[in-house]
Amino acid sequence: MPIESTNPTTGTVVDTFESDSGTDRDDRLERASDTFEGWRETSIEHRQQLLSAAADVLREGRDDYAELMSREMGKPIGQARDEVEKCAWVCDYYAEHAAEFLADEVVAGEPNARTLVTYQPLGPILAIMPWNFPFWQVFRFAAPNLAAGNVGLLKHASNVPGCARAIEAVFREAGFPAGAFQSLLIGSDEVDEVIADDRIAGVTLTGSDGAGRSVAETAGSELKKTVLELGGSDPFVVLEDAPMEHTVETAVQARLINSGQSCIAAKRFIVVDDVYDEFLDRFVEAMDGQVVGDPMDDATDVGPQARADLMDDLHEQVEATLEAGGECRLGGEPMDREGAFYPPTVLTDIPADSPADSEELFGPVASVFRVPDEAAAIEQANDTRFGLGASVWTADLARGERVARQFESGLAFVNELVKSDPRLPFGGVKDSGYGRELARDGVREFVNAKTIWVQREAGEETIQVE
Template sequence: MSIESQNPATGEVVDTFDETSAEDREEHLERATETFEEWRETPVEHRQQLLSTAADVLRDGAEEYAQLMTEEMGKPIGQARDEVEKCAWVCEYYAEHAAEFLADDFVAGEPDARTVVAYQPLGPILAIMPWNFPFWQVFRFAAPNLVAGNVGLLKHASNVPGCAKAIEDIFREAGFPEGAFTSLLIGSDEVEDVIGDDRIQGVTLTGSDGAGRAVAETAGSELKKSVLELGGSDPFVVLEDAPMEKTVETAVQARLINNGQSCIAAKRFIVVDDVYDEFLERFVEEMDAQTVGDPSDEETDIGPQAREDLMEVLHGQVEETLEKGGECRLGGEPMDRDGAFYPPTVLTDVPDEAPADDEELFGPVASVFRVPDEEAAIEKANATRFGLGASVWTDDLERGERVARRFESGAAFVNELVKSDPRLPFGGVKDSGYGRELARDGIREFVNAKTIWVQHDAGEETGMVE
């Protein structure tokens, strides 16, 4: 069978790919297992060098890869270029720091013993990745795991098969051995069998909490390590002393980046009463000023939603919110044009338990809530089953940090939008998942932290490092 990728802005077919057959899947799994036995013994310095080369390959083909993302899922072309550069950055980051992160930890113990914690790779790791950041999500997994000595198998979203194959080609061109990174063009109904395969040693997923529960259940039944980065409904808290011009400017960016299709996008704007009217007026005005159009046009701020059915789900959430008593201040209807275009939308007076209050709205729809004070803002920010990111806006940085520490989230930002950074651990709490990606924490998720105890005769020099 074949898989078609479609341009969501035009409906035209971008390319056609053959699905991975059962026979090919078996061959890929076997090759990955064989490659791991050699790859794990490859000096980390050589793995780092190959990762550095992958960064060069990314930059050399940046325009090609950016255009591919824009064609397959509708990302504005400028943001697509930024995504390629961020992938190169994460490769360079681990190319520089992997040896340090994987070095043995010498632990003080008995005086006549040498005790060490060694970090050793586990084997083939399955990555189940989404379409919204079709390069970055994959490289966020691949860079630390490949340099740690694991091998990767990618089950990418079905609407970005071209991106999946391009990423596989990037690692091959960089010099990684055959089987170190493989794309499996398979359906979601085949994922359970792959997780259950004895050769797979771990699984990571970025996606919805529903998908996360299914993957965690399967991985748990097989006693395999899993890392889940799931959905979010990030609060964006505006206190009375917020620097309003910067706050509004960033609020628009935080809600509309990637056409509003980001797990860590700000979705619930929680504004104290003293500045609510000012914020809402300026926010609606700036949202309305954004240019919706062809994502390949340099002047476009917002492209289409990635698929027609996803836009329909988003619109259904908006309609249900309005039926329950919410008010629409801007947008609220699919645009009358070809393609899956939904306009910037602002909802207010959102009732408790309406979709715009307790579900993730994955598109350019902002919910704005009025609260009386800081304490109520924190309470509302935490009144969600999600816990991925959060931000607070204030002129008092000590106050901001105090509020940030009270957010129930994996990341909290003061006077900045929520974002991922290779130097910092990334992940969520509650229904936003568990485990961490990036930084030292990320490279150590899929390794065996092995305790090694070497007993010496009494009085013998242990060689402990102080």
């Protein structure tokens, strides 16, 4: 069955791909399994060299990869170029640090024994990835896992098949074995069968909490390790001493990055009463000044939503919030133009349990809440089933860190928007998932942390292994 990628700016077909048949899928699984047997024995130094080569391939093809993202899912072209560069960065990062993170660790034990922990790869890992950061989400999985000696199989979102195939080609061009990283162009209805396949050792998913529950249930029944990075409704807390100009400028960026389609975008703006009116006035004005347009134009700040049905879902959430008693200060209607364009939107006076209060709004819609003080702001920030990221804005950095420690989230930032960084662990709590990507934590998620005990006879010297 053909898979079409459609340009959300124009509605035209970008490209058509043949989906993998059952035989194709089985062949790729077998190739992954066979490749793993040799790849696991490859020296960490060689794996690092290939990751460095992948970074070079990405940088050489940056403009082409960026344009592909913009065509398939509407990402503004400048952000798409930045995404490619970030993928190269994560490859470089593990090319430099993987050996350190995966080195054996000698730990204290009995005096007549050498005891250590060694980190060994598990096997083929299935990655189920979303469309919103179609290169970055994949590379932040692939780089640490290939460095660890695992091999990867990618089930990408159905609207970015071109990106899936391009990523596979990056690793092939960099010199990785053909089965080290492969793309599966299959439907969502085939995922459970792949997870249950004995050749799959673990599963990672970035997506909705509903998808996460389904994948975790299937993987759990097979006793397979999972890492889940799910949705978020990140609070952006503005205290009375916040540096207002910088706070507003960053608030707009934090809400509208990737046209609002980001798990870690700021979605709930929680502002103390003393500065609420000033923040709201400035925020609405700044949001209104953003350029909505063709993502291939460098002047564009906000491109289309990735698919028309996703825009329709977002608008239904906005309408339901307004019908419940919320107020719309800006935007609130699909734009009257070709393509899936939704404008920057600001909602206030949001009723409890309305969609803008309790659900994730995956698009350029900001929910602004008024609270009396810091304590109420923290309570409001934590009053959600999600727990991915959070930020607080204040002139008092000690106060900011104290507040950050009280957020129920996997990530907490003071005077900075929530973002991923190869050097730092990334992941959430509550309905935002579990497990960590990136940094040392990420490279150790899909490994066997094996304890080795080497006993010596009394009087023998302690064994030393270089």
